Amino acid sequence: MRNPYLYILIMAGVSFAIRALPLTLIRRQIRNRFIRSFLYYVPYVTLAVMTFPAILHATQSPAADLLALCAGVIAAWLGADLFRVAVLCCGIVLAAEFFLV
Amino acid sequence: MSSKCDKAADARECVVRRKSGAAETERQAFGKGMRDGIPIGLGYLAVSFSLGIVARNVGLTPFQAFLASLLCNASAGEYAGFTSIGAQAAYLEIAAVTLIANARYLLMSCAMSQRMRPGISIWHRLFMAFDITDELFGIAIARPGFLNPFYTYGAVLTAAPCWAFGTALGTLAGSLLPARLVSAFSVALYGMFLAIIIPPGRKDKVVAVLVALCFAASFAASKLPAISGLSEGTRTILLTVLLAGGAAALFPRDPEEET
Numbered sequence: 001m002r003n004p005y006l007y008i009l010i011m012a013g014v015s016f017a018i019r020a021l022p023l024t025l026i027r028r029q030i031r032n033r034f035i036r037s038f039l040y041y042v043p044y045v046t047l048a049v050m051t052f053p054a055i056l057h058a059t060q061s062p063a064a065d066l067l068a069l070c071a072g073v074i075a076a077w078l079g080a081d082l083f084r085v086a087v088l089c090c091g092i093v094l095a096a097e098f099f100l101v
Numbered sequence: 102m103s104s105k106c107d108k109a110a111d112a113r114e115c116v117v118r119r120k121s122g123a124a125e126t127e128r129q130a131f132g133k134g135m136r137d138g139i140p141i142g143l144g145y146l147a148v149s150f151s152l153g154i155v156a157r158n159v160g161l162t163p164f165q166a167f168l169a170s171l172l173c174n175a176s177a178g179e180y181a182g183f184t185s186i187g188a189q190a191a192y193l194e195i196a197a198v199t200l201i202a203n204a205r206y207l208l209m210s211c212a213m214s215q216r217m218r219p220g221i222s223i224w225h226r227l228f229m230a231f232d233i234t235d236e237l238f239g240i241a242i243a244r245p246g247f248l249n250p251f252y253t254y255g256a257v258l259t260a261a262p263c264w265a266f267g268t269a270l271g272t273l274a275g276s277l278l279p280a281r282l283v284s285a286f287s288v289a290l291y292g293m294f295l296a297i298i299i300p301p302g303r304k305d306k307v308v309a310v311l312v313a314l315c316f317a318a319s320f321a322a323s324k325l326p327a328i329s330g331l332s333e334g335t336r337t338i339l340l341t342v343l344l345a346g347g348a349a350a351l352f353p354r355d356p357e358e359e360t
Contacts, residue, residue: 002189004165010192011182012172014199015206020230022210024223030215037349039212043242044301044308045345046205047235047294048315049337053323055291059284072292076299082240086140089292094285101281 064096127251134255140293141236141256142263147286148176149264153271155180159187163272170268174232174261177337178203179268204338209238218247225250232257236290239297307352315344 030036055069056062068089075085125133149170156166161183173179181202185195210233217226229250237260241253302309322328322336331339 002192004161004186005168006192007182007186007195008165008169008172010196011169011179011199014196015173015175015178015203016231018200018203018207019210019233020227022207023214023217023230023233024226026211026214033353034349036215037353038345039208039215040354041308041311041345041348042205042208042212042341043239044298044312045315045348046208046337046341047239047298048312049319049340049344050235051291051294051298052316053320055288058287058291060280061284065288068288068292069295072295073299076296077303079300080296082137082293082296083140085296086144086289086292089288089295090143090285093288094281097281097284101284 059093059097061093061097061100063100064093067096068092125249127249130249130252131255134252134257135259136255137240137252138237138256138259140289141240141260143286144236144290144293145260145264146267146270147283148290149267150271150283151287152176152179152183153268153273155183156268157272159183161186161272163269166272167265167269171261171265173199174234174264175199175203175206176234201335201338205235205341206233206238208341209233209235209242212242213238213248216242216246216248221250229253232261234260236260236293239294243297243301307348311344311348315340318344 030039052069056065059065059068071092072085072089075088080088152170153163153166156169161169169179169182173182178199181198182195185198190198210230213229213233229248232253237253237256240256241248244252298308298312302312318340319336322340328336328339
């Protein structure tokens with residue numbers, strides 16, 4: 001095996017560079033309307049893409065996941081905060097799996 | 102703060118204060134960040150636990166897994182990296198794999214650069230960059246006005262140790278936790294994502310439709326023959342560029358209504 005610490009160091013260096021370069025180098029407001037709009041939409045798109053359908057494989061039971069997804073969407077729509085939505089989803093999976101698994 | 106902003110006379114001043122972040126002390130922001138970091142930390146524990154099992158399978162020690170998570174703070178990136186370590190990949194290859202798996206953080210860093218208070222020190226920029234993850238970026242960017250470094254530091258202080266220790270625990274203990282608990286924990290992360298992407302849809306119908314469209318497109322991409330063969334990280338990059346680009350082209354935002 002090659003040196004695992006060197007591997008880890010390379011992973012860490014690349015991970016940090018990707019995050020730090022734009023944040024330190026871009027100093028002015030981007031005026032371009034398309035780029036501004038693009039950056040505004042990026043987080044919603046990325047998180048939505050990563051949520052579904054991945055959530056269906058998160059636990060032991062896709063049905064429990066689907067229940068948690070629906071409950072989470074409704075609770076978030078009604079204004080529940082981050083922590084409450086997360087706990088609600090966990091609770092629903094825990095309860096549902098008592099019957100399903 | 103909102104009650105003050107209701108008064109028309111104060112409106113202008115409130116906008117200024119909100120933009121400058123002066124209405125919130127550093128300590129308050131730090132505390133709020135720590136609190137909002139709790140669900141993220143819980144989700145991280147479950148996810149990093151399974152990541153630790155991957156680390157063990159490729160022959161890393163608990164300390165090495167801990168170190169990797171402490172320094173990299175990336176689920177997909179670390180997973181891809183660990184797999185490459187297991188395959189005895191060349192050093193250059195592991196750099197390229199890490200770059201691709203983490204490319205979305207580049208976009209997030211660009212987005213954050215637009216919300217920094219002018220004149221903020223390079224140290225704040227570097228420290229805020231260190232732990233840009235989907236979740237920590239999401240909660241930071243969802244707040245109005247300029248990004249408050251202390252809010253981010255609070256959230257990182259709660260979430261990052263969970264990530265690092267969870268990985269070490271996974272490497273150490275494997276499948277010691279009852280399956281039911283691991284199962285329930287695993288969904289916390291997604292509940293958190295929902296709490297970030299759903300509420301803005303109430304005010305901005307474009308975002309609401311876009312999120313629904315993303316669900317559908319992502320589902321399709323996981324099933325379609327050619328695309329489903331790509332790694333999850335690559336699919337995320339592709340769909341993000343396509344869908345956010347499409348939305349920006351068709352529904353460019355009015356600079357006045359930006360938060």
